[in-house]
Amino acid sequence: QKEVEQNSGPLSVPEGAIASLNCTYSDRGSQSFFWYRQYSGKSPELIMFIYSNGDKEDGRFTAQLNKASQYVSLLIRDSQPSDSATYLCAVMLSGAGSYQLTFGKGTKLSVIP
Amino acid sequence: NAGVTQTPKFQVLKTGQSMTLQCAQDMNHNSMYWYRQDPGMGLRLIYYSASEGTTDKGEVPNGYNVSRLNKREFSLRLESAAPSQTSVYFCASSEPYRGSSTDTQYFGPGTRLTVL
Numbered sequence: 556q557k558e559v560e561q562n563s564g565p566l567s568v569p570e571g572a573i574a575s576l577n578c579t580y581s582d583r584g585s586q587s588f589f590w591y592r593q594y595s596g597k598s599p600e601l602i603m604f605i606y607s608n609g610d611k612e613d614g615r616f617t618a619q620l621n622k623a624s625q626y627v628s629l630l631i632r633d634s635q636p637s638d639s640a641t642y643l644c645a646v647m648l649s650g651a652g653s654y655q656l657t658f659g660k661g662t663k664l665s666v667i668p
Numbered sequence: 669n670a671g672v673t674q675t676p677k678f679q680v681l682k683t684g685q686s687m688t689l690q691c692a693q694d695m696n697h698n699s700m701y702w703y704r705q706d707p708g709m710g711l712r713l714i715y716y717s718a719s720e721g722t723t724d725k726g727e728v729p730n731g732y733n734v735s736r737l738n739k740r741e742f743s744l745r746l747e748s749a750a751p752s753q754t755s756v757y758f759c760a761s762s763e764p765y766r767g768s769s770t771d772t773q774y775f776g777p778g779t780r781l782t783v784l
Contacts, residue, residue, distance in 0.1 A: 563708075589772070598758055598775040599711070643711065647771065655701075655726070656773060660710035 557582040561644050561659035570668050574631040578644030578659055581625070587647040588620055588627045589656065594640045602629070602642075634666045670694055672776035674759050680782045681749045689744040689779050691759030699762045700742035701726075701773065702734060704755040711758065717742055749783045756780050 558581040568574045576590075587606040591599035605611045605618040605627065617630040627646075631638055641661040648655065672693045681687055693700065702714040713726030717736040731753060733745045742761075746753060762773040 587771070598778050601772055601774070604772060645711075655713060655716065656711075657713075658711040660708065 557585075557646070557648065557657045559644055559646055559657050559659040561642075561662045563660060564663040565665050566662055567665045567667055568634050570634060570636060570666055572634050574634045574638065574664055574666070576629040576631070576642050576644075576662050576664065578627045578629075579625055580627070580644075580646045580657075582646065582648060582657075583622075583625065584648050585625075585646040588618070589645040589647070590616075590618060590629045591643040591645060591658075592640045593643060593661065599643055631664075634664075636666045636668050639664060639666045672759055672761055672774055674757075674776040674779050676779060677777065678780045680784065681746075682784050683750060685749050686745065686747050687749065688746075689757055689759075689781075690741070691743065691776060692741045693759075693761040693774075693776075694740065695761060695763065695774070696739070697761035697763045697774075698739070699771070700736065701760040701762070702732075702742070702744045703758045703760065704728065704753075705758060705778075706755050714744065714757075749781075751783045754781060754783045 560579045589604045590602045593599045605620045611618045615632045619628045641663045643661045644659040645656040675690045698719045701716040703711045705711050715734040717723045720739045735743045757779045759776040760773040762771045
């Protein structure tokens with residue numbers, strides 16, 4: 556049973572602070588890791604993905620992966636009220652001929668002005 | 669370039685009625701997916717199609733059927749709707765990300781289905 560765990564939140568941070576979102580996964584065969592943002596009533600949109608250990612930065616977002624600890628995180632620097640959304644962590648077990656994602660239940664982030 | 673489109677946006681059914689949710693993508697992606705999203709349950713895969721002509725079950729396939737009509741279109745059918753199928757349904761499509769072996773999924777706007 557592949558599981559992806561996230562704290563449901565809500566996580567509240569003041570505007571301008573760093574928001575830290577965490578995700579753990581159970582399947583050691585997982586190869587790729589994704590962060591999606593979902594605004595209320597909208598569809599998930601991809602923020603970034605990571606598949607190598609270490610950090611990957613894209614603007615205000617940094618994804619961190621530690622495969623030994625089966626842990627992936629997303630840091631949002633200089634948080635803005637527009638970052639208030641639910642953040643979904645997803646993992647992919649590649650090499651199976653199709654690219655299935657297993658999603659966590661999401662962490663709700665609230666950025667307080 | 670519309671990306672992934674879904675119809676209808678909203679639907680109310682009575683128990684036992686049938687309906688088909690439509691999905692189309694114009695990104696020339698090979699793989700397509702159907703998910704449902706319920707409060708507190710996250711996104712769960714119902715069926716997927718790795719390529720035109722193939723379909724496979726996901727985590728929660730019971731009560732659903734799918735058809736990959738062509739490369740662009742992937743439909744989801746509820747033959748006899750039940751209240752437990754009240755949910756938000758998302759279609760997605762994917763392509764291998766350039767320069768890597770991973771695959772990124774892009775989602776449609778969703779269909780909000782209520783079964784009474």
